[in-house]
Amino acid sequence: xxxxxxxxxxxxxxxxxxxxxxxxxxxxxxxxxxxxxxxxxxxxxxxxxxxxxxxxxxxxxxxxxxxxxxxxxxxxxxxxxxxxxxxxxxxxxxxxxxxxxxxxxxxxxxxxxxxxxxxxxxxxxxxxxxxxxxxxxxxxxxxxxxxxxxxxxxxxxxxxxxxxxxxxxxxxxxxxxxxxxxxxxxxxxxxxxxxxxxxxxxxxxxxxxxxxxxxxxxxxxxxxxxxxxxxxxxxxxxxxxxxxxxxxxxxxxxxxxxxxxxxxxxxxxxxxxxxxxxxxxxxxxxxxxxxxxxxxxxxxxxxxxxxxxxxxxxxxxxxxxxxxxxxxxxxxxxxx
Amino acid sequence: xxxxxxxxxxxxxxxxxxxxxxxxxxxxxxxxxxxxxxxxxxxxxxxxxxxxxxxxxxxxxxxxxxxxxxxxxxxxxxxxxxxxxxxxxxxxxxxxxxxxxxxxxxxxxxxxxxxxxxxxxxxxxxxxxxxxxxxxxxxxxxxxxxxxxxxxxxxxxxxxxxxxxxxxxxxxxxxxxxxxxxxxxxxxxxxxxxxxxxxxxxxxxxxxxxxxxxxxxxxxxxxxxxxxxxxxxxxxxxxxxxxxxxxxxxxxxxxxxxxxxxxxxxxxxxxxxxxxxxxxxxxxxxxxxxxxxxxxxxxxxxxxxxxxxxxxxxxxxxxxxxxxxxxxxx
Amino acid sequence: xxxxxxxxxxxxxxxxxxxxxxxxxxxxxxxxxxxxxxxxxxxxxxxxxxxxxxxxxxxxxxxxxxxxxxxxxxxxxxxxxxxxxxxxxxxxxxxxxxxxxxxxxxxxxxxxxxxxxxxxxxxxxxxxxxxxxxxxxxxxxxxxxxxxxxxxxxxxxxxxxxxxxxxxxxxxxxxxxxxxxxxxxxxxxxxxxxxxxxxxxxxxxxxxxxxxxxxxxxxxxxxxxxxxxxxxxxxxxxxxxxxxxxxxxxxxxxxxxxxxxxxxxxxxxxxxxxxxxxxxxxxxxxxxxxxxxxxxxxxxxxxxxxxxxxxxxxxxxxxxx
Numbered sequence: 001x002x003x004x005x006x007x008x009x010x011x012x013x014x015x016x017x018x019x020x021x022x023x024x025x026x027x028x029x030x031x032x033x034x035x036x037x038x039x040x041x042x043x044x045x046x047x048x049x050x051x052x053x054x055x056x057x058x059x060x061x062x063x064x065x066x067x068x069x070x071x072x073x074x075x076x077x078x079x080x081x082x083x084x085x086x087x088x089x090x091x092x093x094x095x096x097x098x099x100x101x102x103x104x105x106x107x108x109x110x111x112x113x114x115x116x117x118x119x120x121x122x123x124x125x126x127x128x129x130x131x132x133x134x135x136x137x138x139x140x141x142x143x144x145x146x147x148x149x150x151x152x153x154x155x156x157x158x159x160x161x162x163x164x165x166x167x168x169x170x171x172x173x174x175x176x177x178x179x180x181x182x183x184x185x186x187x188x189x190x191x192x193x194x195x196x197x198x199x200x201x202x203x204x205x206x207x208x209x210x211x212x213x214x215x216x217x218x219x220x221x222x223x224x225x226x227x228x229x230x231x232x233x234x235x236x237x238x239x240x241x242x243x244x245x246x247x248x249x250x251x252x253x254x255x256x257x258x259x260x261x262x263x264x265x266x267x268x269x270x271x272x273x274x275x276x277x278x279x280x281x282x283x284x285x286x287x288x289x290x291x292x293x294x295x296x297x298x299x300x301x302x303x304x305x306x307x308x309x310x311x312x313x314x315x316x317x318x319x320x321x322x323x324x325x326x327x328x329x330x331x332x333x334x335x336x
Numbered sequence: 337x338x339x340x341x342x343x344x345x346x347x348x349x350x351x352x353x354x355x356x357x358x359x360x361x362x363x364x365x366x367x368x369x370x371x372x373x374x375x376x377x378x379x380x381x382x383x384x385x386x387x388x389x390x391x392x393x394x395x396x397x398x399x400x401x402x403x404x405x406x407x408x409x410x411x412x413x414x415x416x417x418x419x420x421x422x423x424x425x426x427x428x429x430x431x432x433x434x435x436x437x438x439x440x441x442x443x444x445x446x447x448x449x450x451x452x453x454x455x456x457x458x459x460x461x462x463x464x465x466x467x468x469x470x471x472x473x474x475x476x477x478x479x480x481x482x483x484x485x486x487x488x489x490x491x492x493x494x495x496x497x498x499x500x501x502x503x504x505x506x507x508x509x510x511x512x513x514x515x516x517x518x519x520x521x522x523x524x525x526x527x528x529x530x531x532x533x534x535x536x537x538x539x540x541x542x543x544x545x546x547x548x549x550x551x552x553x554x555x556x557x558x559x560x561x562x563x564x565x566x567x568x569x570x571x572x573x574x575x576x577x578x579x580x581x582x583x584x585x586x587x588x589x590x591x592x593x594x595x596x597x598x599x600x601x602x603x604x605x606x607x608x609x610x611x612x613x614x615x616x617x618x619x620x621x622x623x624x625x626x627x628x629x630x631x632x633x634x635x636x637x638x639x640x641x642x643x644x645x646x647x648x649x650x651x652x653x654x655x656x657x658x659x660x661x662x663x664x665x666x
Numbered sequence: 667x668x669x670x671x672x673x674x675x676x677x678x679x680x681x682x683x684x685x686x687x688x689x690x691x692x693x694x695x696x697x698x699x700x701x702x703x704x705x706x707x708x709x710x711x712x713x714x715x716x717x718x719x720x721x722x723x724x725x726x727x728x729x730x731x732x733x734x735x736x737x738x739x740x741x742x743x744x745x746x747x748x749x750x751x752x753x754x755x756x757x758x759x760x761x762x763x764x765x766x767x768x769x770x771x772x773x774x775x776x777x778x779x780x781x782x783x784x785x786x787x788x789x790x791x792x793x794x795x796x797x798x799x800x801x802x803x804x805x806x807x808x809x810x811x812x813x814x815x816x817x818x819x820x821x822x823x824x825x826x827x828x829x830x831x832x833x834x835x836x837x838x839x840x841x842x843x844x845x846x847x848x849x850x851x852x853x854x855x856x857x858x859x860x861x862x863x864x865x866x867x868x869x870x871x872x873x874x875x876x877x878x879x880x881x882x883x884x885x886x887x888x889x890x891x892x893x894x895x896x897x898x899x900x901x902x903x904x905x906x907x908x909x910x911x912x913x914x915x916x917x918x919x920x921x922x923x924x925x926x927x928x929x930x931x932x933x934x935x936x937x938x939x940x941x942x943x944x945x946x947x948x949x950x951x952x953x954x955x956x957x958x959x960x961x962x963x964x965x966x967x968x969x970x971x972x973x974x975x976x977x978x979x980x981x982x983x984x985x986x987x
Contacts, residue, residue, distance in 0.1 A: 275533055
């Protein structure tokens, strides 16, 4: 399932650091994130709100909101650093080689443009297609994402479509230029569960059909279990665990990942049994603890955890499973 | 389960009239809740689930008389509370409370936490001014917050903490019954678990009854005694938790359950899912007959014309579907 | 029963005092340099308006025909006009005129606008429709036209009546035409200024009325009066403050514009507007007669606009929850 190890990854983010201006001055919000996405691989990026998962992805195409900026690191995409590209090169990448799908399809689509025109725009701009060809391709794309009657729907305005249909249109726009990488930022969070299932199936299907890499950002571990090849768990702007999906669910190693998995209600639970929950809340930017960011909420924390920041290190005896935790690493050393 | 229900909902209907067109010349009716009946028993957690626009939240609001019911009855302590005006409703308000979804707009941003929690106590004269600080700290302790939070303002708190305050405000009235309207939906997973546990703890401690409105079936499965499934303003199925999750009868319930992802990659890869096609029709023009027939995998001709009857097929298990029981009957 | 253990250390630091939204907004305002500059100018002008007569070396009406049209000097900071009156004193007195008109007009407009808007928003229905119809109608009449019509139709009868009263009573009060000016200016300007406040407050009330904390207050059984006073008004007041700050500046400009056109405050009562009007006729020879009132009017407008922008950013911060 994972990309062959000898291949260079399609996307290679190293030491990405992002800062935000707060009332008390600049504060680190993404702290030296390392992420890779192989060709044809689907990576799930999981974390709670404010963990920096969306900012990380937005920073790749330099679409960060005001008062938030990249402070350091590199992000190589197909061998070129996205963070150092010129504006015109970057425009070729945005919507061209990297497609985006956002959470809220209502505000991400331009309400006064027909969806056909919104679909044709990247084709005309990136692919230099003429209007007629772009229209043919747009209809093809709408059919690809499972919109019935694409010849008629292409004339529709966004408000004339349902939430699920709008998200399909967003995906069609993301796919318009055959991107090598599709970044989907909580694409189903605003949707109902039956519609969510439709969208997940659609992306699964398209990924195979188009042989593209996908980054799926979500807060919902259950959702990505059957969808992705590999999972990166983010906490307070750092990757705390990174593993193939089966490995992660079978052997969650970081206390945060374990806590997260344990707090999801399960089929087998007795009614009204207490869920194991992680106490407290993630640190605010500017109030990051000195050591491991999870240490204040961690039941296993030792004195070293409050002093130093752990780095991602491979978990012994498993391919591609890495974790950033002093305690887990020591326990593994002792077990070995 | 007591024989006499705490709250009896009978044929509750809520239609909204919306004005369309530049001058509001065209009126259209939103069939938000249509002929819904169920009982809520003391001490239980009854959940209402369904997709957006199914009328589950409207049911909760109408039941509390926060929106005027179009018709139908809600019997609480022998009184049909939905027929009461605001003044006569006031004594019942204290006993029937609500917790909302969005932790960011659920608290008045200009009031301190102490004022938020203290207001209902003073208003309903449940304590004197002198006793108030102690009452407030006790309530905050109940929801797991330290007393010093009374001086804080809502914007200084995290989402989960605000939701705790909202629960404390509801508890301040010493209610019998709380509507939790998507009370945990906007929270992060790890915080969700904290609030679920808190709700369960408080239910035990004060013998509370919950109407838990949610769209997350995994959570509903975890905390409910009974579960009602709504679709486009009508109740599709109502059963005990065990009945509903092990033996769902309505095709919509089955589709809903099958759409819920499980946190298990092996299971997810092999699992056969029944995925509904299409979208929920507009509540402005709900389909005739059974409202689910446009998406139902087993719809028959009869479903398009005749509204299925709301019937109890097994003790405690209600469903409205023409197809249910056909195999055994025929 | 065990309570769920909660660790709260990560959000609120114990050593920090609680911060109300008002105080938060005040801090944000103080960090905005332009807004602080605007506020400083506004305070300075207000001070001048209040204590003006004690600050100026001359009376604004005293003519000194031996010192006409003098250029600015130490004796006359802004020079003198064609009647030998001290321009600095007149500008100072004009500040008083501008502030009195702006404050009184805005106060009347706010009282009318807030009352009508809040009631329309809270009660809705027929009342709402009538109020909004009335608001739209007022807004659709060109401002200047309305003021000119009021002036033309009311000024003569009122002046005549005052003159008659003077003949009858010989009370010198009835000879003070300045009151007629002010009455007409206040009345007509208030009449055209209230609709925006009504609309703003109505929209605020409508949006706040639907927020969960108001519904929660209803669910607690609180009375309408309590909900209005403790939940709706305090939350609607932020945008109103912004609007009032901008409105004060607008009212000053309006007063000057009307006085400039001769339908506002009339000479000899100094107003920036009628001074500009006088100065404009001779500006090629005596530019200071135009420059002084125009510069102060410009300063006041810019100050109120900076303050308004700053208040807007401070009270309605974007992106904060």
